[in-house]
Amino acid sequence: MPISDAMQKAFNEQIQKEFASAYLYLAMSAYFESLSLEGFAQWMKIQAQEEVLHGMKLFDHLQERGGRVVLGEVGQPQAEFDSPLEAFELVGSHEAMVTKSIHQLFTLAEGERDYASQGILQWFSTEQVEEEDTANRIVERLRMIEDNKAALFMMDNELSARATAGGDGGAE
Ligand SMILES: [Fe+2]
Numbered sequence: 001m002p003i004s005d006a007m008q009k010a011f012n013e014q015i016q017k018e019f020a021s022a023y024l025y026l027a028m029s030a031y032f033e034s035l036s037l038e039g040f041a042q043w044m045k046i047q048a049q050e051e052v053l054h055g056m057k058l059f060d061h062l063q064e065r066g067g068r069v070v071l072g073e074v075g076q077p078q079a080e081f082d083s084p085l086e087a088f089e090l091v092g093s094h095e096a097m098v099t100k101s102i103h104q105l106f107t108l109a110e111g112e113r114d115y116a117s118q119g120i121l122q123w124f125s126t127e128q129v130e131e132e133d134t135a136n137r138i139v140e141r142l143r144m145i146e147d148n149k150a151a152l153f154m155m156d157n158e159l160s161a162r163a164t165a166g167g168d169g170g171a172e
């Protein structure tokens, strides 16, 4: 069943959001690199790659459904942050915004009885639970760490161990 115009428009907007997420997290990676927090920087770089995979997943779906991909503008992301905590709080609120957007898309797909889109959006919805949970856990730990540099660098070391994108819920 070909995709409707309304679904096509909404999917294109979601593709833009995923690439904007990638851009934001890449900016955060550069910020962490500037603080010599290389584990945080690496973690953000992988997160950015995951967002690209999300964008590509939607890109492919839209084309498989006979839709037309029209890429939106991805603006300049925030470059400076007050602290690692502020950066991760922004990840949390950004992911909450993305979750809301996915849910709105799902509601639209339900209204149109677009079952194929509901399938892919179900995957995204589950992925969002994981992403919000991860961001919130890191925020909690950064709040506990406060100004303790030793604890911050220990966490940096821990985050450097993150596997590459696609290994745990990427685009498969
Ligand atoms: Fe995403």
Ligand SMILES: [Fe+2]
Binding pocket: 021, 051, 095, 098, 131
């Ligand atoms: Fe995300």
